[in-house]
Amino acid sequence: MPKRLGYLAPPGTYTEEATERYDSEAVRVPYPTFRAVIDAVRSGEVDEGVTAIENSLEGAVVDTLDLLIQEATLHIKQEIMVPILHCLLIKPGTKSEDIKAVYSHPQALGQCRRYLENSYPNAQPIASLSTAAAVEQIQKSDVPAAAIASKRAGDLYGAVVLATDIQDQPGNTTRFVVWAKEDHAPTGDDKTSICFDFDEAKGPLVGDTPGLLYSVIGEFAQRGISMAKIESRPTKREMGRYVFLVDLLGHREDAALAEALESVRKVTSTLKVFGSYPRITP
């Protein structure tokens, strides 16, 4: 039976492309919000769920980070890297010199700002809820309009590609994570994602006891364990208190990493291991 994969609606976004790269045989089930994707995995409505976690230009997708911090039962089973190749799409018959409006998600508009200023200085940028929604919107636009989205979205919604690879900076990549009830068995080249926070009387970070975060990072560094990422998110209880999210190279079952996590558990208030999964080199 094919796997059922939840993802953020609508079809035609880079998230749907990530699900296809991950498992092209899977049945893809769109959900209206990040939280609905996670809930569907937890309830068993789908087997796994895919959400974006960071982009190489925009940084962290904080909705995913906050859901991970709150989540009690699900794990990260896999990461997926998707190169973001924006296209300029039009309704068949639209002439490029007539374009008066360009629809897209604000991040995509931002990533193609210089291209638009140079090639379509008189077109007005208009924000859409997603890159795929932008392609739907050009079909209904009163004025000749273009959308910035993936080629895939163009195919899906019957739009024509006017230009490809229009983002201002090369190397634009989005990283996605696969949520599942269990993480991945060791492969020999893995990553482990964790989060931790501290007893507020001790630190970090308002009135920080110098060295508490340092000692946690030291548990990894002194064992030769590389960090692939460190992020902080507010605890939402008080300005200046944070939860730290760290990606480590290695599997949580590796002896050194397992030992480091045990030591970190002693000095932190909460330590959550989101899971271990094969490392993808971008």
Added chain:
Amino acid sequence: MPKRLGYLAPPGTYTEEATERYDSEAVRVPYPTFRAVIDAVRSGEVDEGVTAIENSLEGAVVDTLDLLIQEATLHIKQEIMVPILHCLLIKPGTKSEDIKAVYSHPQALGQCRRYLENSYPNAQPIASLSTAAAVEQIQKSDVPAAAIASKRAGDLYGAVVLATDIQDQPGNTTRFVVWAKEDHAPTGDDKTSICFDFDEAKGPLVGDTPGLLYSVIGEFAQRGISMAKIESRPTKREMGRYVFLVDLLGHREDAALAEALESVRKVTSTLKVFGSYPRITP
């Protein structure tokens, strides 16, 4: 002559409230974008500029972080803390039982989600560009509508307060920074904001040399210097490479901090000291 203070338009936002808390005598000059605020300080069109840098629920304001990373000449001179007290505002004469739509910035809608679900389950949330713009929009709405914004925005645009303090979580605070040509002289209770990154051959973080970030944090921890914040932002060159932004307790002219910064300069590729300024306890 009163000081001229640039801030993000429109008037009536929490940013304008921050400028008022900082200097109620100042002439306030609204600009359309964060970047325009900074450019106006650099050119001398205004003396100083104010932008939001983090919220206790939403986390970092990444536009401000990215502008700081890029900025070559300006400094942080002050921080400002503003408690976010959302109000439900209506056009005079609107009846609360008739409200069909609620306008606000998506963050403010998110921060009052439970209140809206309980008190106005049939009203549709509609995204606005700012809380102040939402108050303007209810004046033109076809259906009876409310806006979520500050009391100040209500006063400014002639709206009436229907309910105050409607955010779901207490303690919602936004921190702002004041950009100027020079930072602040020592006061004895200061903070220093810096950012740094590393030679990509050495680390962090793709293929990280374990311990490089650890050794930087150690320069502060071993001298008893507390960290008040650590954030990472993508370098925008390659997925998995970051710039780190750290707030430290102390002034850059303090002997221990000056010495630590000298040591950090040796192991980092770029070290920028955004400035030292009086610490405000939230």
